Amino acid sequence: MTITIVSIYPALLGTYGDAGNVLALRHRAGLHGLATEVVNVAAGEPIPAGGDLYVLGGGEDSAQTAAARGIRADGSLRTAFERGAALLAVCAGYQLLGEYFPDATGAPAEGLGFIDLRTDRLPRRAVGELAADPQLPGLPRLTGYENHGGATHRGPGVEPLAAVVAGVGNGDGTEGAIAGHVIGTYLHGPGLARNPAVADLLLSWCVGETLEPLLEPDVEALREERLRSVLGDGWNRPG
Ligand code: GLN
Numbered sequence: 001m002t003i004t005i006v007s008i009y010p011a012l013l014g015t016y017g018d019a020g021n022v023l024a025l026r027h028r029a030g031l032h033g034l035a036t037e038v039v040n041v042a043a044g045e046p047i048p049a050g051g052d053l054y055v056l057g058g059g060e061d062s063a064q065t066a067a068a069r070g071i072r073a074d075g076s077l078r079t080a081f082e083r084g085a086a087l088l089a090v091c092a093g094y095q096l097l098g099e100y101f102p103d104a105t106g107a108p109a110e111g112l113g114f115i116d117l118r119t120d121r122l123p124r125r126a127v128g129e130l131a132a133d134p135q136l137p138g139l140p141r142l143t144g145y146e147n148h149g150g151a152t153h154r155g156p157g158v159e160p161l162a163a164v165v166a167g168v169g170n171g172d173g174t175e176g177a178i179a180g181h182v183i184g185t186y187l188h189g190p191g192l193a194r195n196p197a198v199a200d201l202l203l204s205w206c207v208g209e210t211l212e213p214l215l216e217p218d219v220e221a222l223r224e225e226r227l228r229s230v231l232g233d234g235w236n237r238p239g
Pocket residue numbers: 016057058059060061064090091092093095147148149150151
């Protein structure tokens with residue numbers, strides 16, 4: 001089986017280095033002996049409906065509004081989502097999965113409505129390291145950096161991805177959301193380079209089996225260094 005990874009509008013939603021998530025997915029898939037194919041979809045091009053794993057990155061407010069409009073008009077991401085395809089959505093990409101998010105003027109812009117989420121403004125922009133403990137057992141502490149003005153409110157049935165240990169995340173002590181095979185998160189870094197266990201989780205949904213953790217020493221050293229930078233010697237202690 002070849003896992004088809006679809007990177008949606010990487011130029012429009014790529015200002016924060018999130019294109020690296022696709023590289024991390026390919027790298028992790030390679031370690032697990034899984035073949036991948038990457039389809040980069042530029043804004044205005046049709047999105048394939050038959051992908052296994054879709055990736056949306058972060059972006060500025062106006063790019064985010066344009067991306068939401070393009071994805072909605074195209075319709076194929078909804079088809080893939082309803083089929084249960086895996087989806088990673090970071091920051092602007094995460095916000096646009098919900099009902100609405102603030103546009104560049106602060107007015108609510110229509111999202112895709114895939115998940116019961118609403119985004120308005122934080123009192124102050126969140127910029128800095130973000131560390132959070134996942135709700136799912138077996139996933140280690142998450143590390144990344146955040147840079148967003150949005151506060152995301154989950155509807156009653158939507159689980160957070162993690163509980164914030166340092167930083168802001170959704171703005172209510174939680175970070176991100178997980179619903180079916182969809183992960184939304186504020187973690188940049190790129191998030192999957194810093195958190196290979198999340199890459200493995202997404203890949204496991206594509207192949208239908210759990211993957212071995214396969215820790216890489218240089219990645220573990222990076223994780224420790226980044227977590228220490230905000231949590232000090234308690235970097236690994238439960239939050
Ligand atoms: N424009 C959104 C915000 O500021 C998302 C930013 C981002 O993707 N980093 O909240």
